[in-house]
Amino acid sequence: MVSLSVVIITFNEEANIGRCLVALGGVGDEVLVVDSFSTDRTVEICQQHGARVVQNAFAGYVEQKNFATAEAQFDHVLQLDADEVLTDALRAEINQVKASWQHAGYTMPRLTSYCGHWVRHGGWYPDRKLRLYDRRRGRWVGLLVHERYELDAGASAGALRADLLHYSYYSVEQHVNQLNKYTSLAVAELRLRGKTRVSWAQLVLKPLWKFSHGYFIRLGFLDGFAGLCIASLSAWSVFLRLAKLKTNSLPPAA
Incomplete structure (x- = not known):
């Protein structure tokens, strides 16, 4: 042994x-x-x-x-x-x-x-x-x-x-706070990988796909309220990551 x-x-x-x-x-x-x-x-x-x-x-x-x-x-x-x-x-x-x-x-x-x-x-x-x-x-x-x-x-x-x-997660608030932290880390990692471009189509379609994939295709709705929260906040995390990446890529205001 x-x-x-x-x-x-x-x-x-x-x-x-x-x-x-x-x-x-x-x-x-x-x-x-x-x-x-x-x-x-x-x-x-x-x-x-x-x-x-x-x-x-x-x-x-x-x-x-x-x-x-x-x-x-x-x-x-x-x-x-x-x-x-x-x-x-x-x-x-x-x-x-x-x-x-x-x-x-x-x-x-x-x-x-x-x-x-x-x-x-x-x-x-x-x-x-x-x-x-x-x-x-x-x-x-x-x-x-x-x-x-x-x-x-x-x-x-x-x-x-x-x-x-x-x-x-013990609360939705805790989940939201963690997403803010981890999406910032994810953006930093994307920038290290040289990925800085974000299109408007990505901002709209990727969060929609994330929600649909988790909630409908992967049957998240069977988990009731928890499934709805997870699918919604997972979609939000995708949007947040892309929005942060796009904001960091914008030139400073004149």
């Missing part, structure tokens, strides 16, 4: 981190929390649950997750976010993998709670994430947003069946 490090990055996660740590249920042979100098009780809660805490200034999600992976005691790593929780079934599957590790990494389906509703449509499920991996055979990649773990060329990935629970 391989030894496993559970790795979590945090910043002001006192509302979530305790639930995440309790649900580990001994699946990890080490629990490492890399904290970005939280100003709330995050570090205190982690220490109460027996986690090893290392503080490191946040330079980006990719950089922080690669730092945390490198700081782990063991080569086999389960990386979680503070707002994610292992189910009993997922813990059992991970323990089975530990007993007979066969792939470079393993994906798992993520089931998201939105304002208290578990979302199963609209493109939000199964939302597979590669979170269980051998750090010698991959790395975290990406620019400013949408970081992901990428395995080396030719490395195989297995697929777990049990859900990883994700407690995303």
